[in-house]
Structure formats: C-alpha cells, structure tokens
Amino acid sequence: MKIGIIGAGFVGSASAFTLAWSGIAREIMLTDINQSKARAEALDISHAMPFASSCKIYAEEYAALEGADIIIITAGVNQKSGETRTDLLARNTAVFKQIIRQIMQYTADSIIIVATNPVDIMTAYTVKESKLSPNRVFGTGTILDTARFRTLLAEHLHLASQSIHAHVLGEHGDSEVLVWSSAKVGTMPIDEFARVTGYRLDTEIKNLIDDKVRNAAYHIIEGKGATYYGIAGGIARICQAVKNDENAIFSISSQLESVEGIKDVCLSLPSIINRHGIRQVIYPPMSDNERLLLKNSAAKIKSFIAE
Numbered sequence: 001m002k003i004g005i006i007g008a009g010f011v012g013s014a015s016a017f018t019l020a021w022s023g024i025a026r027e028i029m030l031t032d033i034n035q036s037k038a039r040a041e042a043l044d045i046s047h048a049m050p051f052a053s054s055c056k057i058y059a060e061e062y063a064a065l066e067g068a069d070i071i072i073i074t075a076g077v078n079q080k081s082g083e084t085r086t087d088l089l090a091r092n093t094a095v096f097k098q099i100i101r102q103i104m105q106y107t108a109d110s111i112i113i114v115a116t117n118p119v120d121i122m123t124a125y126t127v128k129e130s131k132l133s134p135n136r137v138f139g140t141g142t143i144l145d146t147a148r149f150r151t152l153l154a155e156h157l158h159l160a161s162q163s164i165h166a167h168v169l170g171e172h173g174d175s176e177v178l179v180w181s182s183a184k185v186g187t188m189p190i191d192e193f194a195r196v197t198g199y200r201l202d203t204e205i206k207n208l209i210d211d212k213v214r215n216a217a218y219h220i221i222e223g224k225g226a227t228y229y230g231i232a233g234g235i236a237r238i239c240q241a242v243k244n245d246e247n248a249i250f251s252i253s254s255q256l257e258s259v260e261g262i263k264d265v266c267l268s269l270p271s272i273i274n275r276h277g278i279r280q281v282i283y284p285p286m287s288d289n290e291r292l293l294l295k296n297s298a299a300k301i302k303s304f305i306a307e
Contacts, residue, residue: 004068004173007030007075013041014232023053030059062102076116114139124266127255134255135278141253141268142168143234148213170297181287245275260295
C-alpha cells in the first residue's frame with residue numbers, strides 16, 4: 001500500500017512512523033510546505049526500518065502522490081493553548097484550498113483521510129472542493145475521543161480497553177456526545193456490568209469521565225504543545241482496515257444527508273470501512289437526550305460549514 005501524507009508536523013510525522021513501523025504501508029511519501037523538514041522526518045524514520053518492517057519512506061513534491069492508495073491530510077496551522085478547534089477554521093480553509101487543488105491535479109483515485117482540525121469542517125470542505133464521492137473522503141472525526149472514552153471506562157472498571165464498546169459521536173470538539181445508553185462490556189450493558197461487579201458508575205462518575213474525554217486535548221496541549229500519538233494510532237488503524245478490506249467499524253466524520261433533521265452536515269457516526277472507503281454509516285440507538293445533544297452538535301457544525 002502506498003500512502004501519501006500532506007504535512008510533516010507532529011501528526012504527520014507520528015503517523016508516518018506508526019504506518020512504517022507497523023508494516024501497514026510499503027511506501028510512504030511525505031510532503032510539506034517546509035520540504036527540508038519533510039526530508040529530515042523521512043530520513044529519520046527510514047533509519048528505524050532495519051528494526052521493523054520493509055517500508056520505503058521519502059519526501060517529495062505533490063506529483064509523487066500519483067498511485068497513492070490513501071492520502072492523509074495533516075497539514076494546517078497548529079492549535080494553540082486555550083484556542084478552540086473552530087478558532088482554526090478561517091486559517092486552515094485557506095491552506096486546504098491549495099492542498100486539495102494540488103492533490104486532484106495528480107490523483108483522483110485515492111481515499112482521502114482528513115486529520116486537520118477542526119476536522120468535521122475541513123472534511124466537509126475537502127468533499128466540496130475535491131468533488132469526490134463522500135464515501136472516499138472522510139475525517140478522523142471522534143475516533144480519538146472514542147478511544148479516550150474506552151480507555152477511561154476500562155481504567156475505571158479494571159478491564160482491557162479492547163473489551164469496551166462505546167462511542168463518542170457528533171463533533172470532534174466541545175459539543176461531542178458520549179453515548180452512554182449503548183455502551184457495553186462485551187455484550188453486557190455497561191451499567192449492568194458495573195452493578196453486578198460492584199463498580200460505582202453513577203451520574204457523578206459519568207460526568208467526571210465525560211469531562212476528561214471532552215477536555216483531554218486541552219490538557220495535553222497545555223502540557224506538551226500538541227496531541228499526536230493517539231491520533232497517529234487511529235489513522236494507522238483506519239489505513240489497516242482499508243488495506244485489509246476489513247469492514248471494520250470506526251467513529252469517523254463523513255458528509256451526511258441528514259442527522260436529526262439537520263441537512264447536509266459532516267460529523268461522526270459509526271461507519272463501516274473497507275478498501276473502497278465508507279461502505280455504510282450506522283445510526284446507533286440513543287436515548288432521547290443523546291439524540292437531542294447530537295442534533296445540537298450537528299446544528300453547531302452546520303453553522304460553521306455555512307460560513
């Protein structure tokens with residue numbers, strides 16, 4: 001699998017390393033407005049390959065995207081401490097206009113994964129500008145928020161996070177919705193599991209977990225300036241599902257006809273991913289309050305897309 005990565009910053013370079021080390025990609029092309037940075041990152045990662053898998057990694061201009069199975073866009077201005085994701089909108093839209101134009105000049109057959117924040121809006125913009133089918137252009141959405149949710153639940157219940165089945169939906173941002181009503185441990189509803197095993201999972205605990213999920217990025221940015229390892233892992237996992245034609249389910253952001261009465265909006269719902277991109281979007285069961293929160297999240301994103 002050949003993968004092109006636009007942007008050699010924290011997320012782009014961490015994603016390149018993860019994809020190369022895991023053996024998911026056989027060839028990785030990095031490009032960046034700062035090509036010396038891209039070349040340095042590619043060289044550094046290539047020196048790790050004798051200890052891992054066989055992967056060719058290099059930095060080149062956009063023309064080298066030809067033949068890429070997947071293109072990952074991580075380029076954009078960095079989110080600053082105290083800055084919301086939506087504050088990035090105007091600056092990143094200008095950056096994306098140039099990126100998408102150059103991608104489409106050299107390839108129209110790739111699956112495009114958007115990781116730049118605000119990811120829902122940038123994904124909608126990419127679909128619009130590229131004119132590609134929405135099943136082949138999607139964002140990382142709430143895949144990382146979902147991972148944080150499962151991690152915190154696993155820690156609280158003393159379980160492996162892989163045994164937790166729970167999703168964060170809607171915006172990758174402040175209005176995201178933690179869907180407690182359908183959260184499960186294995187096949188058992190999570191509230192029932194907590195009851196029979198003696199773990200406290202009342203409203204206070206749920207609010208604490210909600211707060212930690214919702215504000216995780218801000219705490220990480222405050223401490224180290226950026227988040228990149230978690231999302232790099234999520235990107236690699238999505239690429240693996242495409243490569244292996246897995247039909248695996250991820251909470252990713254895509255262009256949708258309607259969500260809770262809000263038309264033509266881009267947000268995260270559980271989606272089946274295979275080698276063609278999104279096979280199907282799944283609308284999970286939710287409580288009335290969760291559906292209302294999802295509607296509010298959709299309306300918020302819609303307002304920014306309209307801008």
